[in-house]
Amino acid sequence: MDTQIITPSRLAESVISVPPLARDGALRVDSAENLKIVRYLENGGVNTLLYGGNAVLYHVRLSEYARLLQTLSEIAGKETLVIPSVGPAFGTMLDQAEIIKELDFPTVMILPQKDIADPAGIASGIRRFVDIYGKPIVLYLKHDRWLSPDVVGKMYRSGIISWIKYAVVRDDASDDSYLREILAEVPSNIMVSGIGEQPAITHLQEFEFVSFTSGCVCVNPAQSMKMLRAIQSGDLETAQLIRQAFFPLEDLRNKINPIRVLHRAVELAEIANTGPMLPMLGELPADCISTIAQAATLLRNL
Numbered sequence: 384m385d386t387q388i389i390t391p392s393r394l395a396e397s398v399i400s401v402p403p404l405a406r407d408g409a410l411r412v413d414s415a416e417n418l419k420i421v422r423y424l425e426n427g428g429v430n431t432l433l434y435g436g437n438a439v440l441y442h443v444r445l446s447e448y449a450r451l452l453q454t455l456s457e458i459a460g461k462e463t464l465v466i467p468s469v470g471p472a473f474g475t476m477l478d479q480a481e482i483i484k485e486l487d488f489p490t491v492m493i494l495p496q497k498d499i500a501d502p503a504g505i506a507s508g509i510r511r512f513v514d515i516y517g518k519p520i521v522l523y524l525k526h527d528r529w530l531s532p533d534v535v536g537k538m539y540r541s542g543i544i545s546w547i548k549y550a551v552v553r554d555d556a557s558d559d560s561y562l563r564e565i566l567a568e569v570p571s572n573i574m575v576s577g578i579g580e581q582p583a584i585t586h587l588q589e590f591e592f593v594s595f596t597s598g599c600v601c602v603n604p605a606q607s608m609k610m611l612r613a614i615q616s617g618d619l620e621t622a623q624l625i626r627q628a629f630f631p632l633e634d635l636r637n638k639i640n641p642i643r644v645l646h647r648a649v650e651l652a653e654i655a656n657t658g659p660m661l662p663m664l665g666e667l668p669a670d671c672i673s674t675i676a677q678a679a680t681l682l683r684n685l
Contacts, residue, residue, distance in 0.1 A: 384459040385430070386487040389545050391572035391593050393464070395615070397431040398607045399548075399575060399596040400424050403646040404438035404451075406658040412451050418458040419655035420601060425460050427604025432459065433548075435468040435492055435523070437598050437642055439661045445475060449482050456486065464489070466521060471496035473508050480515035490545040492521035495529065506534050510543060519545040523577070527551050527561055536568025544569070548596060549586070550577030556585040566590065580610060580629045584622050587614045598636070598645040599629050602652050602682045628685055631678040635671075643667050648679035 387393070402424070405416035421432065434440060434455060443451065452467055459465045467483065470476040471494040483491055493509055500508075513520060522544050524530065530538075538544050547569065553559050566574070576586035576595035583595035600607035606625055613622035636644040643660060647667055650657045660666055667675070 384456050384487065385462055385464040386489055389464070389489050394431075394546060394573075394575060395593045397429050397464075397594065398600050398604070398611050399431045399433050399466075399594055400429050400600045400604070401433050401435055401437045401596050401598045402601050403598075403642075403649055403657050404434065404440070404661075405655055406661060408658065410659065410661060412447065412454055413656075413658060414454050414458060416655045416657065417454065420649065420657075421458050421460075421463070423654050424601060424604045425463060427600075428608040429600060429604045430460070430462055431464045431466070431594075433466045433468075433492060433521075433596060435494060437645055438468075439642065439664060440468045441471060441494055442661055442663055445478055448479055452483060452486055452488070456488070466490055466492055468492045468494050469512070470494040473511075476508070476512050477515060480512050484516050484518075490518055490521055491516065492523055492548065495523050495525045497526055497529065502530050502534060505530060506538060509538065510541075513543045519543050521545055521548055523548045523550065524565070525550045525577070532561070532564035532568045535565055539569045539573070544573065546573040546575055546593075548575050548577035549592070550596075552578060553582070556582035557589055562590060579633055580607065580626045581633060583610070584614055584619060584626060588619065598641065599632050599648075599682065601645065601649050601654065602632065602679055603629075603685055606682075606685050629682065632675075632682050635675055635678055639667065639671060639675075640664075644675055647672070648675055651676040652679040652683040654683070 405413040407413045455465050469479040571591040574592040576583045576592050579597045586592040610622050610625040
């Protein structure tokens with residue numbers, strides 16, 4: 384596992400994959416099946432793994448957290464960067480800080496809490512976490528105006544942000560006043576597009592983000608990496624063609640449920656047996672499985 388301090392150039396090396404977390408029938412983390420996912424990604428050129436929402440770390444048991452982190456560090460190749468998540472509850476986050484501070488992960492992402500939280504409290508909670516953890520974190524901006532741009536800027540200047548995953552959904556990714564205000568406070572080279580392939584071209588070309596996250600990269604990492612390199616080299620025609628190839632599976636994720644569809648798509652594409660969904664998420668309806676299988680297989684076979 385790569386344990387070096389994360390730099391903008393390191394972020395630009397790879398699409399940042401956001402994999403599902405395979406579990407066995409007893410809901411235990413399945414090391415062998417997760418290893419299959421990791422090796423498949425690595426063989427496709429991906430060397431950055433972010434375990435967050437798609438891995439359902441929102442609902443991970445604290446009693447399994449240390450073992451989960453150990454598993455993730457063991458299955459990653461020596462050049463692969465692994466970023467776990469903590470939270471979103473404040474108490475859980477602080478208990479997780481005591482565990483992860485003893486390990487070599489260079490950063491962690493704090494899962495966003497929206498309902499029982501406010502901007503001042505969120506900023507305070509993140510600072511308290513960093514005080515225990517001792518390293519800068521990945522700030523996940525998922526909701527519009529969740530944190531004000533000036534607060535984000537103060538956090539960055541105080542050294543507690545490693546990089547930012549920006550995932551506020553817009554009908555037109557180029558029309559985003561919140562993002563423009565954030566970029567007046569922080570450099571674009573710590574910004575990562577956080578909504579898959581769909582807005583990535585706009586975010587990287589117009590706003591000069593360094594990379595993008597993706598769940599569907601787990602189905603075809605080589606094509607997603609090819610898209611990243613095409614954007615970076617200015618070959619937007621190629622990038623657009625690859626982007627369109629991801630639409631069928633991405634559209635199903637948007638229509639049904641992004642986490643549940645990806646979890647099953649990785650299995651239906653015969654990459655790994657991802658096992659049951661972790662409650663509080665249910666299984667997919669039987670009548671949509673064949674459609675997901677078709678889209679996942681089509682994407683894998685490109």
